[in-house]
Amino acid sequence: MRDTPLSNCERRFLLKAIEEKKRLDGRQTYDYRNIKISFGTDYGCCIVELGRTRVLGQVSCELVPPKDSRPTEGIMFFNLELSPMASPAFEPNRQSELLVMLNRQLERCLRNSKCIDTESLCVVSGEKVWQIRVDVHVLNHDGNLMDAASIAAISALSHFRRPDVAIQGRDITVFSPEERDPIPLSIYHMPICVSFAFFLQGSYLLVDPCEREERVKDGLLVIAMNKHREICSIQSSGGIMLLKDQVLRCSKIASVKVSEITELINKALENDRKIRKEGGKFGFAESMPKERITTLKRDEAPVEMTDVKETANEIVNRTETPTEAVSSPVLVAMGTAQVGEGIVNSWGLDEDEEDEPQTEDTKTGSVDCEHTIYLKSTKPCKQK
Amino acid sequence: MIQNCLKQRFEHTSQLLRFCHFQLGFKSFSFSVLPMTVCPQLLQTDTIEKPAVCVIYPYCSRSKSLHDRAVINCQYSMATFSTAERKRRPHGDRKSSEMSLHLKQTFEAAVLTELYPRSQIDIYVKILQADGGNYSACVNAATLALVDAGIPMRDYVCACTAGFVEDTPLADLCHAEESGGGTSLALALLPRSGNIALLQMDARLHQDHLDALIEAAMTACKGLSKVLDGVVRQHLEEVSVLTRD
Numbered sequence: 001m002r003d004t005p006l007s008n009c010e011r012r013f014l015l016k017a018i019e020e021k022k023r024l025d026g027r028q029t030y031d032y033r034n035i036k037i038s039f040g041t042d043y044g045c046c047i048v049e050l051g052r053t054r055v056l057g058q059v060s061c062e063l064v065p066p067k068d069s070r071p072t073e074g075i076m077f078f079n080l081e082l083s084p085m086a087s088p089a090f091e092p093n094r095q096s097e098l099l100v101m102l103n104r105q106l107e108r109c110l111r112n113s114k115c116i117d118t119e120s121l122c123v124v125s126g127e128k129v130w131q132i133r134v135d136v137h138v139l140n141h142d143g144n145l146m147d148a149a150s151i152a153a154i155s156a157l158s159h160f161r162r163p164d165v166a167i168q169g170r171d172i173t174v175f176s177p178e179e180r181d182p183i184p185l186s187i188y189h190m191p192i193c194v195s196f197a198f199f200l201q202g203s204y205l206l207v208d209p210c211e212r213e214e215r216v217k218d219g220l221l222v223i224a225m226n227k228h229r230e231i232c233s234i235q236s237s238g239g240i241m242l243l244k245d246q247v248l249r250c251s252k253i254a255s256v257k258v259s260e261i262t263e264l265i266n267k268a269l270e271n272d273r274k275i276r277k278e279g280g281k282f283g284f285a286e287s288m289p290k291e292r293i294t295t296l297k298r299d300e301a302p303v304e305m306t307d308v309k310e311t312a313n314e315i316v317n318r319t320e321t322p323t324e325a326v327s328s329p330v331l332v333a334m335g336t337a338q339v340g341e342g343i344v345n346s347w348g349l350d351e352d353e354e355d356e357p358q359t360e361d362t363k364t365g366s367v368d369c370e371h372t373i374y375l376k377s378t379k380p381c382k383q384k
Numbered sequence: 385m386i387q388n389c390l391k392q393r394f395e396h397t398s399q400l401l402r403f404c405h406f407q408l409g410f411k412s413f414s415f416s417v418l419p420m421t422v423c424p425q426l427l428q429t430d431t432i433e434k435p436a437v438c439v440i441y442p443y444c445s446r447s448k449s450l451h452d453r454a455v456i457n458c459q460y461s462m463a464t465f466s467t468a469e470r471k472r473r474p475h476g477d478r479k480s481s482e483m484s485l486h487l488k489q490t491f492e493a494a495v496l497t498e499l500y501p502r503s504q505i506d507i508y509v510k511i512l513q514a515d516g517g518n519y520s521a522c523v524n525a526a527t528l529a530l531v532d533a534g535i536p537m538r539d540y541v542c543a544c545t546a547g548f549v550e551d552t553p554l555a556d557l558c559h560a561e562e563s564g565g566g567t568s569l570a571l572a573l574l575p576r577s578g579n580i581a582l583l584q585m586d587a588r589l590h591q592d593h594l595d596a597l598i599e600a601a602m603t604a605c606k607g608l609s610k611v612l613d614g615v616v617r618q619h620l621e622e623v624s625v626l627t628r629d
Contacts, residue, residue: 069469097485104482112586221583231594234569234585237486239493241579244598251591 003089006215014216018204024212025051026303030253032208035261037155037268041283043182044160048152051210052142057152058135059160063174066122066129074121075131078107080138080149087141102145105235106136109150109191109224113232116157117186123165123172130162132185143210146222150193155265158187159272191232192261194254196221198240205246207253221247223254227262454500458487460522462511483519490523490543490572490581496536505535516559517545519570519584524612531616541581542608543572546601548593553600571601575609578602 014024021029033051040046044059066073080103082090090096110116121130134156136149161182164175197209197217205221206213219238225231231251236242275282329337448455460483464470487507495505507529509522523543530537547557548567562568567589572582589597 095481100478100481100485104478107478108586113588225591229591230588231585231591232588234583236580236583237489239489239581241493241574241577241581242583243579244595244602247580247583247598248595251594255591 011216018199025301030207039272044156046155048148050148053148054139055148055152056137057156059156060133061162062131063128064131071126072122073118074129077133080136082138086138108233113191120186143214144208146193146195154190189226191224191226192258193222193224194257196250202240225254225258227259229255449502452501453497454503454505456491456505458484458507460484460509466511466514493581494537494541516557516562520544523572539574539576540609540612542605544604545570553597555600555604569597573605575606
């Protein structure tokens with residue numbers, strides 16, 4: 001199903017608000033929405049909520065033969081899926097540009113930065129290695145899928161435990177979780193993507209755009225960093241023109257945001273670990289508060305509302321009264337009437353062409369004219 | 385071994401661009417005779433060869449046409465013999481789709497699309513031999529193709545890669561340097577205004593080195609734009625001499 005197009009007045013409103021440094025939900029320019037990370041009962045499953053954007057990350061592993069060019073390294077496979085569940089604009093089984101971009105960015109952010117020690121995933125060199133597969137599913141799309149997906153992926157990878165293996169000669173024994181405790185993956189660092197949306201030819205930027213803001217953006221800059229201030233990947237998209245100092249400024253903002261988010265992830269992991277050790281209940285069902293009716297409840301948006309009445313009154317008093325609308329058609333001749341004035345002819349005809357003798361056939365009876373639109377009557381008329 | 389090679393390279397020059405040889409196309413129909421313009425370009429740098437072809441159609445499929453601008457389509461593909469191992473899927477995989485997307489975005493920013501409403505400009509790039517810097521060579525080849533086609537652009541779009549090895553920025557990386565695990569940054573620049581049309585960086589780099597790296601890439605692009613300009617002028621002279629006789 002095609003997405004409803006954004007109306008012009010909504011677009012203008014959003015851009016005007018951005019010019020005045022205001023956002024729809026009352027955030028500041030560099031503020032993130034509330035991030036909530038919850039883990040499931042299995043190791044390696046996590047849901048990230050960034051405002052109303054929800055993303056599920058799941059990690060699984062399998063023993064496979066390694067690639068020929070790298071016999072001692074494990075394999076990492078990333079997959080991001082957009083289903084119509086996330087937004088009616090996503091069609092099932094269609095390779096859209098957004099999907100390609102998100103997948104490639106996730107791969108570059110996590111694989112090229114070598115955040116996981118792939119050598120430790122080797123079981124028998126040249127024969128069996130662990131293949132770690134990260135699946136990210138978007139459950140709800142409310143803007144900024146990239147950041148949510150990267151947080152989900154890295155949280156799921158940090159939470160995941162792979163089965164223990166024992167090698168005796170040529171025999172490999174894989175222990176189930178009941179026999180031996182599964183082992184966590186060795187993660188060097190946590191790369192997290194931060195998205196910057198640019199508006200109005202690059203003069204304004206916003207961090208963490210929501211879905212409406214994303215629709216009016218000119219372009220996007222995604223910077224993936226870790227908390228040690230190392231940049232893991234930069235990608236600019238959307239055909240905007242950037243200046244070097246804009247990029248440098250964005251990287252400084254990103255480093256601040258990334259350290260906050262990394263702390264959040266670590267805290268969530270720590271909480272989960274504590275609950276599991278104490279034997280308490282864990283999982284998605286526990287992370288949802290039970291006693292509240294959640295469907296009709298909306299969080300309050302932190303928008304300044306004290307002077308709304310005065311500003312509204314001012315605006316109403318300042319505007320002029322709307323012009324009278326012409327309602328009745330004007331009868332020009334028998335068979336033709338005119339309603340309103342047409343727009344200027346944009347076909348670029350010169351003035352001279354119009355003065356030439358018009359030798360069109362009388363049957364059609366229409367003449368190109370600059371300012372008026374003629375309505376033809378239903379029965380064919382002989383004269384113009 | 386790679387470390388030694390790299391050390392040698394930046395002992396001599398750390399900012400030198402590899403020798404580039406641009407060869408402009410041999411066929412280009414004039415605009416008024418045919419409804420479409422085709423101009424193949426062969427871009428040959430020291431080790432990479434890429435032909436780029438640019439086609440402009442005065443009409444476009446209904447679903448994709450824009451009422452006020454031209455639509456730019458790019459298709460990027462690699463010949464199966466271009467890399468060391470035979471490529472089994474030359475186009476349609478994720479990397480090629482991403483490359484095509486990036487090329488499209490770069491040129492949408494640079495070409496004056498408002499002058500061709502409801503039209504379509506196709507850019508096809510095929511890599512014959514890959515030795516690092518695929519994206520940059522594609523952008524340069526496509527720029528020359530567009531110039532040869534006579535499509536108005538804001539400025540030459542020049543692209544170059546830059547890397548960071550042992551605290552020294554290197555410009556224009558080759559395949560060994562790129563896959564050696566160091567940082568690589570690809571930058572597409574409009575030299576006169578200094579606007580960055582596309583910025584893409586992989587692998588880890590400390591934030592403090594970013595400035596130096598971007599600066600190195602920008603200097604290399606500016607040098608490249610002079611080379612491109614010289615080639616275009618030379619080609620124009622030759623063509624005007626031939627057509628005069």
